Amino acid sequence: xxxxxxxxxxxxxxxxxxxxxxxxxxxxxxxxxxxxxxxxxxxxxxxxxxxxxxxxxxxxxxxxxxxxxxxxxxxxxxxxxxxxxxxxxxxxxxxxxxxxxxxxxxxxxxxxxxxxxxxxxxxxxxxxxxxxxxxxxxxxxxxxxxxxxxxxxxxxxxxxxxxxxxxxxxxxxxxxxxxxxxxxxxxxxxxxxxxxxxxxxxxxxxxxxxxxxxxxxxxxxxxxxxxxxxxxxxxxxxxxxxxxxxxxxxxxxxxxxxxxxxxxxxxxxxxxxxxxxxxxxxxxxxxxxxxxxxxxxxxxxxxxxxxxxxxxxxxxxxxxxxxxxxxxxxxxxxxxxxxxxxxxxxxxxxxxxxxxxxxxxxxxxxxxxxxxxxxxxxxxxxxxxxxxxxxxxxxxxxxxxxxxxxxxxxxxxxxxxxxxxxxxxxxxxxxxxxxxxxxxxxxxxxxxxxxxxxxxxxxxxxxxxxxxxxxxxxxxxxxxxxxxxxxxxxxxxxxxxxxxxxxxxxxxxxxxxxxxxxxxxxxxxxxxxxxxxxxxxxxxxxxxxxxxxxxxxxxxxxxxxxxxxxxxxxxxxxxxxxxxxxxxxxxxxxxxxxxxxxxxxxxxxxxxxxxxxxxxxxxxxxxxxxxxxxxxxxxxxxxxxxxxxxxxxxxxxxxxxxxxxxxxxxxxxxxxxxxxxxxxxxxxxxxxxxxxxxxxxxxxxxxxxxxxxxxxxxxxxxxxxxxxx
DNA sequence: GACAATTTTGTTTTT
DNA sequence: CAAAATTGTC
Numbered sequence: 001x002x003x004x005x006x007x008x009x010x011x012x013x014x015x016x017x018x019x020x021x022x023x024x025x026x027x028x029x030x031x032x033x034x035x036x037x038x039x040x041x042x043x044x045x046x047x048x049x050x051x052x053x054x055x056x057x058x059x060x061x062x063x064x065x066x067x068x069x070x071x072x073x074x075x076x077x078x079x080x081x082x083x084x085x086x087x088x089x090x091x092x093x094x095x096x097x098x099x100x101x102x103x104x105x106x107x108x109x110x111x112x113x114x115x116x117x118x119x120x121x122x123x124x125x126x127x128x129x130x131x132x133x134x135x136x137x138x139x140x141x142x143x144x145x146x147x148x149x150x151x152x153x154x155x156x157x158x159x160x161x162x163x164x165x166x167x168x169x170x171x172x173x174x175x176x177x178x179x180x181x182x183x184x185x186x187x188x189x190x191x192x193x194x195x196x197x198x199x200x201x202x203x204x205x206x207x208x209x210x211x212x213x214x215x216x217x218x219x220x221x222x223x224x225x226x227x228x229x230x231x232x233x234x235x236x237x238x239x240x241x242x243x244x245x246x247x248x249x250x251x252x253x254x255x256x257x258x259x260x261x262x263x264x265x266x267x268x269x270x271x272x273x274x275x276x277x278x279x280x281x282x283x284x285x286x287x288x289x290x291x292x293x294x295x296x297x298x299x300x301x302x303x304x305x306x307x308x309x310x311x312x313x314x315x316x317x318x319x320x321x322x323x324x325x326x327x328x329x330x331x332x333x334x335x336x337x338x339x340x341x342x343x344x345x346x347x348x349x350x351x352x353x354x355x356x357x358x359x360x361x362x363x364x365x366x367x368x369x370x371x372x373x374x375x376x377x378x379x380x381x382x383x384x385x386x387x388x389x390x391x392x393x394x395x396x397x398x399x400x401x402x403x404x405x406x407x408x409x410x411x412x413x414x415x416x417x418x419x420x421x422x423x424x425x426x427x428x429x430x431x432x433x434x435x436x437x438x439x440x441x442x443x444x445x446x447x448x449x450x451x452x453x454x455x456x457x458x459x460x461x462x463x464x465x466x467x468x469x470x471x472x473x474x475x476x477x478x479x480x481x482x483x484x485x486x487x488x489x490x491x492x493x494x495x496x497x498x499x500x501x502x503x504x505x506x507x508x509x510x511x512x513x514x515x516x517x518x519x520x521x522x523x524x525x526x527x528x529x530x531x532x533x534x535x536x537x538x539x540x541x542x543x544x545x546x547x548x549x550x551x552x553x554x555x556x557x558x559x560x561x562x563x564x565x566x567x568x569x570x571x572x573x574x575x576x577x578x579x580x581x582x583x584x585x586x587x588x589x590x591x592x593x594x595x596x597x598x599x600x601x602x603x604x605x606x607x608x609x610x611x612x613x614x615x616x617x618x619x620x621x622x623x624x625x626x627x628x629x630x631x632x633x634x635x636x637x638x639x640x641x642x643x644x645x646x647x648x649x650x651x652x653x654x655x656x657x658x659x660x661x662x663x664x665x666x667x668x669x670x671x672x673x674x675x676x677x678x679x680x681x682x683x684x685x686x687x688x689x690x691x692x693x694x695x696x697x698x699x700x701x702x703x704x705x706x707x708x709x710x711x712x713x714x715x716x717x718x719x720x721x722x723x724x725x
Numbered sequence: 726g727a728c729a730a731t732t733t734t735g736t737t738t739t740t
Numbered sequence: 741c742a743a744a745a746t747t748g749t750c
Contacts, residue, residue: 372738432726596736
């Protein structure tokens with residue numbers, strides 16, 4: 001009795017909450033949420049609340065239709081998006097939502113493969129190799145096959161292999177279908193590469209997708225299990241799915257056909273990674289009974305921003321076409337800075353940030369600076385540092401790709417997966433143990449001949465010929481070190497294991513001895529990694545090292561990004577997908593840079609660049625500031641910039657130009673903060689000095705500076721490369 | 726085997 | 741111009 005009334009109570013409460021759920025949505029969004037059964041394509045324009053629709057849809061399924069979360073699969077583009085959605089859904093439906101599968105394609109696939117390892121023909125403890133690891137394997141394969149890497153550059157080979165995998169083509173199939181010498185060789189390298197991965201018990205990113213998508217070929221029953229289970233499937237960012245992902249979704253949804261995909265063909269920006277825009281364009285052909293709903297009301301940007309973005313993307317031919325509208329204010333015009341060079345560009349962006357901060361009371365995390373290539377961040381960073389503005393770079397040299405982080409992770413991976421030869425060779429001499437390339441070569445040779453893993457070989461080091469007794473001891477010590485941790489990992493939580501390891505190999509101690517600023521940063525990164533592991537252990541039900549490694553390989557920089565920190569964010573346009581900021585800068589709008597020179601010749605690629613620009617502009621809520629530079633230093637030479645065609649594609653009524661002349665005038669007459677009498681500056685040659693006198697304004701400011709090294713010097717700010725310090 | 730000196734190479738975006 | 745790869749020296 002008690003139970004029954006409890007049940008009823010919760011049902012009516014549910015109703016009530018469900019009603020309020022739908023009340024939060026506009027009529028079109030509501031329609032999208034209520035359309036639960038059958039294939040559904042939601043064409044969601046930028047800022048139209050698609051994440052909202054997805055979360056509410058899950059809530060609706062669970063609360064209103066009584067679907068068990070266990071039967072729902074939702075796929076997002078980044079782990080960050082998954083995490084956010086998870087939290088929002090949990091708030092709507094409670095803890096039961098934890099039973100649903102929600103993650104990126106790659107993490108969902110990894111999960112399936114570990115569960116179905118037997119059927120998939122992989123070891124459940126497989127490691128995931130990143131691009132650097134992949135390159136090592138390719139190079140080894142080239143060596144083995146005696147193919148010169150001049151003719152077959154590892155990077156190019158890897159791109160071909162990746163393309164093949166995303167098209168679900170095995171190396172055997174590639175060999176069969178390729179006619180010429182070149183392709184035959186690619187197929188051979190591909191085969192050898194796969195062998196290398198297998199021996200190390202490793203999968204690459206593409207394997208995760210491919211192996212899952214082809215799982216049913218040999219094991220239809222495994223597929224059936226998941227087909228039956230996932231009654232409802234939701235896919236976000238569908239415009240960026242590749243062929244393997246497309247096939248996977250199609251297979252999983254074929255049983256119940258309750259497939260809801262959300263996307264925006266205008267935001268398809270991953271063609272170079274194998275994403276096939278046709279997947280979204282042809283959805284209605286694949287699912288003739290599909291319903292299509294367009295979300296066209298934008299809740300993010302001002303009218304002018306939206307108009308500018310739409311005007312540009314309308315130049316594209318291959319698109320479904322939709323008209324975004326907003327109830328927001330007209331807003332300010334977009335601004336375009338014509339800059340002298342990238343230094344000037346940075347200075348003006350920084351200037352604007354300070355001005356906006358002062359006048360409109362914005363905080364630093366209201367700003368994002370977007371650019372096409374990571375290399376551009378350098379000049380921008382310099383500009384920000386010059387004025388002492390804190391910033392966060394997302395991407396670039398990614399956290400998990402840093403040497404110190406990779407070193408520690410390599411140890412941890414080897415501990416969990418002793419056959420991993422790539423990670424073994426990475427760390428066998430870190431810290432220095434006097435084990436060099438020659439010795440490692442002998443070990444690997446022996447391992448290959450004996451058909452066992454290199455680490456295993458080290459256990460029977462006596463049998464390897466041509467090694468000194470001292471060397472044998474070193475090798476054995478190393479093997480025992482790894483073995484002792486492997487033994488401990490069953491009973492010790494991941495964070496303690498990692499901390500003990502770092503201690504044991506004196507990694508931080510070594511860094512301290514270097515005493516450089518760089519070593520300090522490295523130490524910080526190692527500590528950050530360790531605290532990341534601790535955080536994982538506290539949050540995750542499975543605190544083993546295996547569990548941590550399974551997750552960490554699929555994390556990216558954007559997943560670690562802390563938006564609440566008071567700092568300006570810098571990232572590539574690709575990285576900015578799905579985010580929003582009050583003020584958006586897009587730097588480097590020059591022909592050849594954005595659009596990138598390689599893309600200019602092909603119409604498809606040019607259209608993708610244009611979509612990328614569209615993505616950039618539509619990140620902005622209130623203000624968009626574009627900039628280009630007449631001169632840009634690109635490795636050794638200076639490039640003369642011509643403004644990007646995308647600028648001309650914005651109606652001139654929406655765009656306010658700030659010419660180079662105006663800029664210089666303000667620079668010439670404005671006070672330069674940080675250069676006051678009594679403050680300290682740093683000179684590249686003479687080091688730190690104190691300003692004792694100052695005359696003039698702006699770039700013409702003359703300073704008298706006293707340096708400990710050379711005494712008093714008279715300097716013109718324009719020429720001397722001084723930094724406040 | 727370690728380290729310094731020299732030569733070569735390379736820039737698109739990322740799960 | 742840097743970072744990476746290669747060669748040279750101890």
